[in-house]
Amino acid sequence: MGIATDSLADMDWQAALAALAWQVDMGVHEAVCDQPINRYDLPESLAPAPRAAVSAALKAGEAAPPAMPKALDIPAIARMAAGRAADLASLRAEMEAFDHCELKKGARNLVFSDGNPAAPVMIVGEAPGRDEDYAGRPFVGRAGQLLDRMLAAIGLSRGAEAPEAAFYITNVMPWRPPANRDPTEEEIAMMQPFLRRHIELVNPRILIAMGNTSCMALLGQRGILRLRGTWTEAEGRPVLPMTHPAYLLRNPAAKKDAWADLIGIKARLAGDGP
Numbered sequence: 001m002g003i004a005t006d007s008l009a010d011m012d013w014q015a016a017l018a019a020l021a022w023q024v025d026m027g028v029h030e031a032v033c034d035q036p037i038n039r040y041d042l043p044e045s046l047a048p049a050p051r052a053a054v055s056a057a058l059k060a061g062e063a064a065p066p067a068m069p070k071a072l073d074i075p076a077i078a079r080m081a082a083g084r085a086a087d088l089a090s091l092r093a094e095m096e097a098f099d100h101c102e103l104k105k106g107a108r109n110l111v112f113s114d115g116n117p118a119a120p121v122m123i124v125g126e127a128p129g130r131d132e133d134y135a136g137r138p139f140v141g142r143a144g145q146l147l148d149r150m151l152a153a154i155g156l157s158r159g160a161e162a163p164e165a166a167f168y169i170t171n172v173m174p175w176r177p178p179a180n181r182d183p184t185e186e187e188i189a190m191m192q193p194f195l196r197r198h199i200e201l202v203n204p205r206i207l208i209a210m211g212n213t214s215c216m217a218l219l220g221q222r223g224i225l226r227l228r229g230t231w232t233e234a235e236g237r238p239v240l241p242m243t244h245p246a247y248l249l250r251n252p253a254a255k256k257d258a259w260a261d262l263i264g265i266k267a268r269l270a271g272d273g274p
Contacts, residue, residue: 109136116166122204127173211244
Protein backbone atom coordinates (compact mmCIF):
# COMPACT_ATOMS: atom_id res chain seq x y z
CA MET A 1 0.00 0.00 0.00
CA GLY A 2 1.39 3.42 -0.84
CA ILE A 3 0.55 6.99 -1.73
CA ALA A 4 0.69 8.21 -5.29
CA THR A 5 3.57 10.58 -5.95
CA ASP A 6 1.21 12.98 -7.80
CA SER A 7 -0.83 13.54 -4.61
CA LEU A 8 2.35 14.06 -2.56
CA ALA A 9 3.14 17.12 -4.62
CA ASP A 10 -0.10 18.82 -3.41
CA MET A 11 0.44 18.12 0.33
CA ASP A 12 1.85 20.51 2.88
CA TRP A 13 4.44 19.17 5.27
CA GLN A 14 1.95 18.41 8.06
CA ALA A 15 -0.16 16.23 5.73
CA ALA A 16 2.98 14.50 4.40
CA LEU A 17 4.18 13.77 7.94
CA ALA A 18 0.80 12.37 8.88
CA ALA A 19 0.81 10.15 5.77
CA LEU A 20 4.29 8.86 6.65
CA ALA A 21 3.25 8.09 10.23
CA TRP A 22 0.22 6.21 8.92
CA GLN A 23 2.45 4.07 6.63
CA VAL A 24 4.78 3.26 9.52
CA ASP A 25 1.79 2.17 11.59
CA MET A 26 0.75 -0.09 8.69
CA GLY A 27 4.14 -1.85 8.74
CA VAL A 28 5.93 -0.14 5.85
CA HIS A 29 9.69 -0.44 6.47
CA GLU A 30 11.33 0.64 3.22
CA ALA A 31 10.67 3.00 0.33
CA VAL A 32 9.90 1.64 -3.11
CA CYS A 33 10.64 3.79 -6.17
CA ASP A 34 8.80 3.79 -9.44
CA GLN A 35 11.95 2.35 -11.15
CA PRO A 36 14.41 -0.27 -9.79
CA ILE A 37 17.80 1.02 -8.59
CA ASN A 38 21.08 -0.82 -9.33
CA ARG A 39 23.03 0.00 -6.21
CA TYR A 40 26.26 -1.45 -7.74
CA ASP A 41 26.42 1.39 -10.26
CA LEU A 42 29.08 4.02 -9.48
CA PRO A 43 28.01 7.65 -9.34
CA GLU A 44 28.73 9.42 -12.59
CA SER A 45 31.55 11.41 -10.97
CA LEU A 46 33.39 8.18 -10.03
CA ALA A 47 32.73 6.13 -13.16
CA PRO A 48 35.72 5.54 -15.50
CA ALA A 49 35.79 7.75 -18.55
CA PRO A 50 35.03 6.10 -21.89
CA ARG A 51 37.99 5.30 -24.18
CA ALA A 52 36.92 8.00 -26.61
CA ALA A 53 37.00 10.61 -23.86
CA VAL A 54 40.50 9.53 -22.79
CA SER A 55 41.77 9.69 -26.37
CA ALA A 56 40.26 13.11 -26.83
CA ALA A 57 41.87 14.34 -23.62
CA LEU A 58 45.30 13.11 -24.75
CA LYS A 59 44.91 14.77 -28.11
CA ALA A 60 43.98 17.97 -26.36
CA GLY A 61 47.36 17.93 -24.61
CA GLU A 62 46.38 16.72 -21.18
CA ALA A 63 49.10 14.89 -19.23
CA ALA A 64 49.52 11.21 -20.12
CA PRO A 65 50.46 8.60 -17.51
CA PRO A 66 54.26 8.25 -17.17
CA ALA A 67 55.86 5.64 -19.44
CA MET A 68 57.95 2.79 -18.05
CA PRO A 69 61.69 3.56 -18.25
CA LYS A 70 63.52 1.84 -21.09
CA ALA A 71 66.34 -0.61 -20.31
CA LEU A 72 69.82 0.70 -21.03
CA ASP A 73 71.56 -0.60 -24.14
CA ILE A 74 74.89 -1.36 -22.45
CA PRO A 75 76.76 -2.57 -25.59
CA ALA A 76 75.75 0.67 -27.33
CA ILE A 77 77.12 2.70 -24.42
CA ALA A 78 80.34 0.66 -24.62
CA ARG A 79 80.61 1.32 -28.38
CA MET A 80 80.32 5.05 -27.79
CA ALA A 81 82.96 4.96 -25.04
CA ALA A 82 85.37 2.82 -27.09
CA GLY A 83 84.87 5.05 -30.13
CA ARG A 84 86.07 8.07 -28.18
CA ALA A 85 89.47 6.48 -27.56
CA ALA A 86 92.15 7.88 -29.87
CA ASP A 87 95.03 5.87 -28.36
CA LEU A 88 95.72 3.10 -25.87
CA ALA A 89 95.96 5.47 -22.91
CA SER A 90 92.54 6.98 -23.60
CA LEU A 91 91.08 3.52 -24.22
CA ARG A 92 92.30 2.43 -20.80
CA ALA A 93 90.78 5.56 -19.26
CA GLU A 94 87.43 4.85 -20.95
CA MET A 95 87.44 1.31 -19.62
CA GLU A 96 88.30 2.46 -16.11
CA ALA A 97 85.35 4.89 -16.25
CA PHE A 98 82.94 2.23 -17.55
CA ASP A 99 80.66 1.35 -14.61
CA HIS A 100 78.11 -0.93 -16.31
CA CYS A 101 79.94 -4.24 -15.80
CA GLU A 102 79.24 -5.81 -12.40
CA LEU A 103 82.63 -7.56 -12.41
CA LYS A 104 84.30 -4.20 -11.78
CA LYS A 105 82.73 -4.00 -8.31
CA GLY A 106 84.47 -7.15 -7.10
CA ALA A 107 87.86 -6.66 -8.78
CA ARG A 108 90.98 -5.07 -7.29
CA ASN A 109 92.44 -3.79 -10.54
CA LEU A 110 91.62 -3.25 -14.17
CA VAL A 111 93.86 -5.60 -16.17
CA PHE A 112 94.53 -3.81 -19.44
CA SER A 113 97.51 -5.27 -21.32
CA ASP A 114 101.19 -6.16 -21.31
CA GLY A 115 103.98 -6.42 -23.83
CA ASN A 116 104.98 -4.33 -26.83
CA PRO A 117 102.00 -2.74 -28.67
CA ALA A 118 104.15 -2.53 -31.82
CA ALA A 119 104.51 -6.34 -31.90
CA PRO A 120 103.10 -8.27 -34.88
CA VAL A 121 101.35 -10.81 -32.60
CA MET A 122 98.45 -9.87 -30.33
CA ILE A 123 97.22 -12.53 -27.92
CA VAL A 124 93.65 -12.26 -26.62
CA GLY A 125 93.12 -14.15 -23.40
CA GLU A 126 89.91 -14.74 -21.48
CA ALA A 127 89.81 -12.94 -18.12
CA PRO A 128 92.17 -12.18 -15.24
CA GLY A 129 92.69 -14.68 -12.44
CA ARG A 130 93.71 -14.01 -8.85
CA ASP A 131 97.36 -13.26 -9.63
CA GLU A 132 96.45 -10.97 -12.51
CA ASP A 133 93.88 -9.14 -10.41
CA TYR A 134 96.53 -8.42 -7.77
CA ALA A 135 99.23 -7.39 -10.26
CA GLY A 136 97.01 -5.50 -12.73
CA ARG A 137 98.72 -7.33 -15.64
CA PRO A 138 97.53 -10.25 -17.77
CA PHE A 139 99.07 -13.72 -17.65
CA VAL A 140 101.40 -13.43 -14.68
CA GLY A 141 100.40 -16.62 -12.80
CA ARG A 142 101.39 -20.20 -13.59
CA ALA A 143 99.51 -20.17 -16.89
CA GLY A 144 101.22 -16.91 -17.88
CA GLN A 145 104.64 -18.28 -17.02
CA LEU A 146 103.97 -21.31 -19.22
CA LEU A 147 102.81 -18.99 -22.03
CA ASP A 148 106.06 -17.00 -21.78
CA ARG A 149 108.09 -20.22 -22.14
CA MET A 150 105.97 -21.37 -25.07
CA LEU A 151 106.45 -18.14 -27.01
CA ALA A 152 110.13 -17.93 -26.09
CA ALA A 153 110.52 -21.25 -27.93
CA ILE A 154 109.67 -19.44 -31.20
CA GLY A 155 111.70 -16.34 -30.37
CA LEU A 156 109.01 -14.05 -28.93
CA SER A 157 109.02 -12.23 -25.59
CA ARG A 158 106.60 -9.75 -24.04
CA GLY A 159 109.57 -7.74 -22.77
CA ALA A 160 111.39 -7.45 -26.10
CA GLU A 161 112.00 -3.91 -27.33
CA ALA A 162 112.32 -4.94 -30.98
CA PRO A 163 108.75 -5.35 -32.31
CA GLU A 164 109.59 -8.38 -34.45
CA ALA A 165 110.76 -10.26 -31.35
CA ALA A 166 107.86 -9.20 -29.13
CA PHE A 167 104.24 -10.04 -28.50
CA TYR A 168 101.38 -8.03 -27.02
CA ILE A 169 98.69 -9.48 -24.76
CA THR A 170 95.29 -8.50 -23.42
CA ASN A 171 92.03 -10.16 -22.28
CA VAL A 172 88.42 -10.05 -23.36
CA MET A 173 87.43 -9.14 -19.80
CA PRO A 174 89.53 -6.56 -17.95
CA TRP A 175 88.14 -7.52 -14.52
CA ARG A 176 88.34 -10.83 -12.70
CA PRO A 177 85.07 -12.83 -12.53
CA PRO A 178 84.26 -14.11 -9.02
CA ALA A 179 85.79 -17.50 -8.25
CA ASN A 180 87.37 -17.45 -11.74
CA ARG A 181 84.07 -18.44 -13.35
CA ASP A 182 83.64 -18.12 -17.11
CA PRO A 183 82.32 -14.74 -18.29
CA THR A 184 78.70 -14.75 -19.38
CA GLU A 185 77.66 -13.94 -22.94
CA GLU A 186 76.20 -10.64 -21.70
CA GLU A 187 79.51 -9.69 -20.10
CA ILE A 188 81.40 -10.61 -23.26
CA ALA A 189 79.02 -8.55 -25.40
CA MET A 190 79.36 -5.42 -23.26
CA MET A 191 83.19 -5.53 -23.33
CA GLN A 192 83.50 -6.58 -26.98
CA PRO A 193 83.52 -2.97 -28.33
CA PHE A 194 86.55 -2.19 -26.15
CA LEU A 195 88.35 -5.29 -27.44
CA ARG A 196 87.63 -4.35 -31.06
CA ARG A 197 88.92 -0.82 -30.53
CA HIS A 198 91.98 -2.27 -28.77
CA ILE A 199 92.75 -4.39 -31.84
CA GLU A 200 92.26 -1.40 -34.16
CA LEU A 201 94.69 0.74 -32.16
CA VAL A 202 97.38 -1.96 -31.88
CA ASN A 203 96.88 -3.14 -35.49
CA PRO A 204 98.72 -6.50 -35.20
CA ARG A 205 99.52 -8.75 -38.12
CA ILE A 206 97.94 -11.80 -36.47
CA LEU A 207 95.64 -12.52 -33.53
CA ILE A 208 95.81 -15.49 -31.19
CA ALA A 209 92.44 -16.37 -29.62
CA MET A 210 93.42 -18.17 -26.44
CA GLY A 211 90.52 -20.15 -25.00
CA ASN A 212 86.75 -20.36 -25.41
CA THR A 213 85.91 -16.86 -24.20
CA SER A 214 88.32 -15.34 -26.73
CA CYS A 215 86.87 -17.43 -29.55
CA MET A 216 83.38 -16.33 -28.54
CA ALA A 217 84.38 -12.65 -28.56
CA LEU A 218 86.33 -12.79 -31.83
CA LEU A 219 84.65 -15.58 -33.80
CA GLY A 220 81.22 -15.97 -32.20
CA GLN A 221 81.98 -19.64 -31.55
CA ARG A 222 82.89 -21.95 -28.69
CA GLY A 223 84.59 -25.34 -28.74
CA ILE A 224 88.30 -24.60 -28.49
CA LEU A 225 89.38 -28.24 -28.88
CA ARG A 226 87.57 -28.32 -32.23
CA LEU A 227 88.66 -24.85 -33.35
CA ARG A 228 92.32 -24.88 -32.31
CA GLY A 229 95.00 -25.17 -34.95
CA THR A 230 92.83 -23.89 -37.81
CA TRP A 231 93.54 -20.39 -39.10
CA THR A 232 90.52 -18.21 -39.68
CA GLU A 233 89.84 -14.46 -39.85
CA ALA A 234 88.38 -11.82 -37.55
CA GLU A 235 88.64 -8.05 -37.32
CA GLY A 236 90.19 -8.02 -40.79
CA ARG A 237 93.24 -10.14 -39.94
CA PRO A 238 94.29 -13.81 -39.49
CA VAL A 239 93.30 -15.50 -36.22
CA LEU A 240 94.58 -18.74 -34.75
CA PRO A 241 92.56 -20.30 -31.90
CA MET A 242 94.75 -21.99 -29.28
CA THR A 243 94.06 -23.86 -26.07
CA HIS A 244 94.63 -21.80 -22.94
CA PRO A 245 97.86 -22.49 -21.01
CA ALA A 246 95.75 -23.27 -17.93
CA TYR A 247 94.26 -26.18 -19.91
CA LEU A 248 97.76 -27.37 -20.80
CA LEU A 249 98.73 -27.37 -17.12
CA ARG A 250 95.78 -29.68 -16.42
CA ASN A 251 96.30 -31.79 -19.56
CA PRO A 252 100.04 -32.05 -20.35
CA ALA A 253 99.36 -34.42 -23.25
CA ALA A 254 97.81 -31.51 -25.15
CA LYS A 255 101.14 -29.68 -25.26
CA LYS A 256 102.07 -31.43 -28.50
CA ASP A 257 99.10 -29.75 -30.22
CA ALA A 258 100.10 -26.41 -28.72
CA TRP A 259 103.62 -26.89 -30.11
CA ALA A 260 102.16 -27.49 -33.55
CA ASP A 261 100.22 -24.24 -33.22
CA LEU A 262 103.39 -22.38 -32.24
CA ILE A 263 105.19 -23.72 -35.29
CA GLY A 264 102.27 -22.44 -37.39
CA ILE A 265 102.60 -18.97 -35.83
CA LYS A 266 106.33 -18.88 -36.55
CA ALA A 267 105.75 -19.92 -40.15
CA ARG A 268 103.04 -17.28 -40.60
CA LEU A 269 105.32 -14.55 -39.27
CA ALA A 270 108.10 -15.69 -41.60
CA GLY A 271 105.72 -15.57 -44.56
CA ASP A 272 105.81 -19.35 -45.02
CA GLY A 273 102.40 -20.11 -43.48
CA PRO A 274 99.10 -20.61 -45.31
